[in-house]
Amino acid sequence: MKVALIGVGQAGGRITERLAKFDANMDFGAVQGALAVNSAKPDLQSLQFVDTKLIGADRVNGHGVGGDNELGTDVMQADVQQVLGALDGRVTSSAEAIVVVAGLGGGTGSGGAPVLVHNLQQVYDVPVYALGVLPGRNEGALYQANAGRSLKTLLREADSTLLIDNDAWHEQGESVEGAFETINDRIAKRVGLLFASGEAVEGVGESVVDSSEVINTLRAGGVAALGYATEAASDDSAENVNTAMTVSRQALLTGTSLPDATTADSALLVIAGRPDAIPRKGVERARRWLEDETGSMQVRGGDFPLDSERLGALVLLGGAERSDRVQAFMERAREATEAQEAESTDHAEEFADDRLENLF
Numbered sequence: 001m002k003v004a005l006i007g008v009g010q011a012g013g014r015i016t017e018r019l020a021k022f023d024a025n026m027d028f029g030a031v032q033g034a035l036a037v038n039s040a041k042p043d044l045q046s047l048q049f050v051d052t053k054l055i056g057a058d059r060v061n062g063h064g065v066g067g068d069n070e071l072g073t074d075v076m077q078a079d080v081q082q083v084l085g086a087l088d089g090r091v092t093s094s095a096e097a098i099v100v101v102a103g104l105g106g107g108t109g110s111g112g113a114p115v116l117v118h119n120l121q122q123v124y125d126v127p128v129y130a131l132g133v134l135p136g137r138n139e140g141a142l143y144q145a146n147a148g149r150s151l152k153t154l155l156r157e158a159d160s161t162l163l164i165d166n167d168a169w170h171e172q173g174e175s176v177e178g179a180f181e182t183i184n185d186r187i188a189k190r191v192g193l194l195f196a197s198g199e200a201v202e203g204v205g206e207s208v209v210d211s212s213e214v215i216n217t218l219r220a221g222g223v224a225a226l227g228y229a230t231e232a233a234s235d236d237s238a239e240n241v242n243t244a245m246t247v248s249r250q251a252l253l254t255g256t257s258l259p260d261a262t263t264a265d266s267a268l269l270v271i272a273g274r275p276d277a278i279p280r281k282g283v284e285r286a287r288r289w290l291e292d293e294t295g296s297m298q299v300r301g302g303d304f305p306l307d308s309e310r311l312g313a314l315v316l317l318g319g320a321e322r323s324d325r326v327q328a329f330m331e332r333a334r335e336a337t338e339a340q341e342a343e344s345t346d347h348a349e350e351f352a353d354d355r356l357e358n359l360f
Contacts, residue, residue: 001195001211004091004098005034006083007050008116009072009109010043011133011180012036012102017049018188019101019195024049028196033090037083037116039075039108040064053086055079055112065107069146072111073359080119096211097127100158104150105135105143114153114359121157127215129224130158131191133183134329136166141336148333153359160218160318162191162226164257165325190228190257194314197270197304207283209270209302217300220265220319223326227256230272230312237279240311244271244282245289247313252293256315258325264294265319272304272312290315 007016013036023031034050041062044052054062056075065071076083091098100117102109113130120128132154135143154161166179169186197209218224229250234240248269252262269290271283287301294317304314320326 001197001214002030002032002094002096003195004032004087004095006087006098006100006116007034007036008076008100008102008113009038009106010040010103011106012100012109012113013038013043013047013050013052015131015133015184015187016101017047018184019192021049022188022192023196026192026196028192030192030195032092032095033087035086035090037112038064039072039112051086051090053083055083055108065111067107067142067146069107069111069150069359072107072109073115074111075108076112076115080115083116084119084123091124095126097129097215098124099129099131101131102150103133103135104147104154105133105139106146110146110150111359114150114157117154117157127159127218129218130154130161131187132161132163133187134163134165137332139166141339144333144336148330148337149359151330151333155222155321156358160221160224162224162257163326164226165259165329168257168259190226190314193228193272193304193312194226194270194316197272197314207302209268209300209304213268213300213302214316217266217268217298217316217318220298222265222319223258223321223323225256225258225261225264225317225320225323227251227315227317228312229255230310233273233277233309233311235277237277240277241279241282241285243311244279244313245286247271247311248286248290248315251313251315252290256317258320258323260325261317261320261323262293263320263322264296264317266296266298267294267300267318268314268316269299269301270304270314270316271301272306272314273308273310275303275305277311278303286313
């Protein structure tokens, strides 16, 4: 699937750069253009692989918004036309979707991403998705409250919001900086493979995934999640039937970006590897298992031909907001907001018991 990427804020810019570099290094050609937007000039200067755009210079003088996501909303609203102008030539006619990337706990990304998504929807006919990173449990009340409000607003504005829990894709005992590096690398690999899965870059598989299947899976809207797992493959596809089942189960049950999120409105299973190593029987068996596990009758499946000695599985879930993990996060965000003595009057339809304000 050919996409244009826009990273908002520090985390959004870094992840966008990693995604663009991964796509270029793998020669997938899925990323058609990449832009990083931030109110903090030093964060933009550290990015070498993507184009950049500074916003809010008249308000914060390039120093960032300091975790204030309401200010992040304001500066994006004030400069959004400049950002849209900077996208000229990056959102080409070949782009099948636009993806806005942001860490949801900070200031510029948390506040600015929903504004940008809203405005992109008015301008472009292709789907506009959000890729949002939730703060970990130990990242403080401000980050939880920011992310709760940002997520609630993104769910309303984006065609689908792919969520990545910071607690999901890092190793125990890592330093904070090391954990972020690990998470960013894993996001780049997993999401980069998802974008590339319709490009068929290495040979021809028996039933290659098309980009329309990714788009149709995300058509359910709401929260999306992505799982991934891989194991060594045999040269004989018949010996990989159990391997295909194993990596599919691991991708959903232990390798997803939202741990414990297994129920969904729709799903996509992609088995990646050498075409002669992908077992047809194993793919179909794994797809049927995924139907049972997710409770969805809209489970698509296919191959991603890739020159590799391993067999991998990508599982994309669409419409997964009923998951306990998301509900638990929204409860943490609500409690953090109450602790800050914040008040709100609006209620998200998906989370009727929260009291988190929309950002705009």
